[in-house]
Amino acid sequence: MGKLLIAAFFVLSAQTGWSNSADSTKYELTVYSGIRTILCDSLPANTDLDLANTIMDEQPTAYIGLNLNVNWHPKFSTAIDWLIIDSYVFNNFRLSAQYNITEFFGLRAGYYSFDYFLQNEMDYFIDNYDKFFTRTITNPYIYEDDNFFQDRIKDQGFILGPVFKLEKPRFTFNLYLNWGITRHDKYNLSFVAKELNTNKKQKIVLETTKSQSPIFFPEFNLKYRFMQKRRLNLGLQIHGNIYYQDKIMNYEKTVYEWTDSNIDRLLVDSPRHRFFKYEIDIGIIFAW
């Protein structure tokens, strides 16, 4: 029993990453660049407008990012990631904390946020106006109530999952099997329909409700240290992930006729869509 406890103590005391080595590092700063792809199912028209049908399939899009990993303790580390994608602001980020239970196994929890575009929602609306909305207007001229610009949605969620680790003097491989729950921020679309040849106007406002979806978010990274000068270590990292969720975009539909005070409201449940996001990137690690 005593030997078992001693063995358990040594296993649990095993250090992680480069901090294992004699020249342990507390901070790791990784500058990386990669590509992201987003794919979302487009489902056939149902009885009402399906906002998830307007999510833009994103062709591989380049991004750059920064990761700061701090090993507070041989067993505990935290990390923060910022990504710039399709704009000049860090509009995607991730926070995580990892606890290493053994040399080969740990747990990680985190929070993330990222955004993506809708496309052709105006066309989708116009094409389906007759089918999805109260048919009190025939021959409508439809326009967006506010100035039109391409809309984007932000998803954010929490993840938790096991970490499987493999460490060699120069290599570290981590596999994260993250599970979690996500929801998108509130988002609304507003259209006005003017009936041609009459004075009649109708306004339709679609405001998404907060709909949670489960996610599966497996991720890996492979680190290779190729240089060590005094306290500074340099390395390379390859990182990739697949993000999957059953996307649902329920919304409240409000129809106004003639004036803002003449209102008809309806809650719309939308079907679930398969939503994938793939990322792969390569970066340089500075550790000290």
Next chain:
Amino acid sequence: MKRAQKIILFVLLAFTVRLIISCCDCNNTVEAFDITQVEIYPIDNTGAYPQSANDTLYRKAIAFEIQVGDNQLQEFAIKKNSFSTFNELKACECVMSYKLNYSIDSITIITNRELSFIYPAKSDLSDKFYASKINWGNPGSLYQTLDELVEDINTYSLSDSRMYRFLVVLDKIYTNSDIVSFTFTFHMSNGEKIIGLSPDIYLTD
């Protein structure tokens, strides 16, 4: 001092003077005015945007532009300059604000001709009309009721103008006759009634 330096110094000095005297000392008071005049114009509202029309309107889209203000409709304010010198160099322009001396209690719209058996001449159709601000070249959002429009006019002040312009539209067909005309009455809080008559409008299907 070298010649080039003198030129640069002169240019800098000129910019500085220009910058200082460009500052405006605007008087922010809001001047009051009285409604003395109402003008009514037919509007073609069949398309996406309201457009000027002649005396013929589509039966399902009866609409008017109403201009209401004082005797000098479209008058622009006199720019007030606070500096007594260098007036000609100043770039600033003070915007004058105007509001109604007496608020509007209500707007009524009466048909001058018989529309049908239900709506004989002198019928009050005020609750059949909606209103909106006119944005030429812009389809605009939804309409307001006339009461909401009155509240808006009484609340907001005008900039560089003593004229309110808005669109009123009839909600549906009330007549099979070929000619309509309406009387628009502004009931002021001082008891006055300012009246505007629409021209005779010929209706087509």
